[in-house]
Amino acid sequence: MKSGESASKFALLGVLSLKPASGYDIKQFVQGSIGHFWSESYGRIYPLLKELADEGLIVQQRGTKASGRSERQVYAITVAGEMALRQWLEHSPRNESPRSELLLKLFFCDHVAPEASAQHVREKKQLEEKHIAIYEQTARHIQQRYPAHPGLPYWLMTLNFGRHRSQALVAWCDETLATLSQLEKKQAKEKTKAKTKAKTKRGTV
Amino acid sequence: MKSGESASKFALLGVLSLKPASGYDIKQFVQGSIGHFWSESYGRIYPLLKELADEGLIVQQRGTKASGRSERQVYAITVAGEMALRQWLEHSPRNESPRSELLLKLFFCDHVAPEASAQHVREKKQLEEKHIAIYEQTARHIQQRYPAHPGLPYWLMTLNFGRHRSQALVAWCDETLATLSQLEKKQAKEKTKAKTKAKTKRGTV
DNA sequence: ATTTCATATAGCACTATGATATATCATGAT
DNA sequence: ATCATGATATATCATAGTGCTATATGAAAT
The missing domain is CATH 1.10.10.10 (Winged helix-like DNA-binding domain superfamily/Winged helix DNA-binding domain)
Known part of the structure; x- marks a missing residue:
């Protein structure tokens, strides 16, 4: 080949x-x-x-x-x-080229409100939590159904991969949501400040 | 659009x-x-x-x-x-369809020796550890170089995503390597047993 | 001088997806 | 009875995306 x-x-x-x-x-x-x-x-x-x-x-x-x-x-x-x-x-597997539309949006998202990004992250978190549930359910299911199959340990490894990955991503989502809400607060404060300033300016002019 | x-x-x-x-x-x-x-x-x-x-x-x-x-x-x-x-x-990002050649090989790998798979996993671990180092280095670098850029928090989020993900995968690699070495031991034992049996058989025939 | 390298655009063959077309058969509703 | 629906099943096409290669140039290194 x-x-x-x-x-x-x-x-x-x-x-x-x-x-x-x-x-x-x-x-x-x-x-x-x-x-x-x-x-x-x-x-x-x-x-x-x-x-x-x-x-x-x-x-x-x-x-x-x-x-x-x-x-x-x-x-x-x-x-x-x-x-x-x-x-x-x-043969050694070829390394995959990852493409995450979520991260692409996040990278450029200072063009839009933090809330829009937060929504994407919340959806991601939900998705990953759903995945975790599926992985665990599937693992239980195949352990019950194919307890002696020689492939079982390997199938469980791939499920475990998904579980680890998804758990990490959920943790990242939580961290990121916290950061985004902080950014939103900061932006709101700056807006208020700017408004106050504008008022003062208008007053003096 | x-x-x-x-x-x-x-x-x-x-x-x-x-x-x-x-x-x-x-x-x-x-x-x-x-x-x-x-x-x-x-x-x-x-x-x-x-x-x-x-x-x-x-x-x-x-x-x-x-x-x-x-x-x-x-x-x-x-x-x-x-x-x-x-x-x-x-707009909500579309969910990406992941393709991992490593997991594909792992899933079907009861056709080959566990050691071959272990090699793939070790390489994966090395790669992810390298990634973690790069993420941390890049984070330090951009924080130093663009301390006030409005995009900075978002750039750090994407790096953080990578860091979380890679750390989880390193943990998975360790778990998986342990499982693989157990499987190898078990297989070796079974082989020895089979040989002993064969010898006995030859002896009696 | 000329080789080498980074810059730069372009095309092609191959790989891959998602949508759609088409057809069969089982099942249950009308 | 026959009709709608949905699962089964194969196939094709437009579009998307990659990796390789060809080509060209100016600048730096030898």
């Missing part, structure tokens, strides 16, 4: 290493199981499945019109595919 | 709201100042500058001189541009 090869291909291989699946299945699995740190779109999944099949890393299982659905195209990983996956897993 | 409008446009507007700049300047600024939570590529910057100019949100300062080929093309934000930026700043 070429070096510029995208991670998406291996994400699909990874899913197929668990069990054969269709493009639709893959999308569902990604959303439901690794959705908190990965995403795939149909627009990539279907072309990639074809590429992977051309490269011999997966094969199309024909004749599986089992439940009578419309032409379900199920793919399964091959031995070559498993090898490619293992190889990729051992 | 349309609702599907990308954040990149406003990132450029934000940078130009600080001072007039060329495409090159913008790239430098983004890398140097908001690089820890945002990125822009030349491949987007130049087309977007033209679009923004067409929409009247920015204006080209230097003339479109024909003779000099690679002449510096400096853009400045217009009043309309400032209004558009303010409007955007007040």
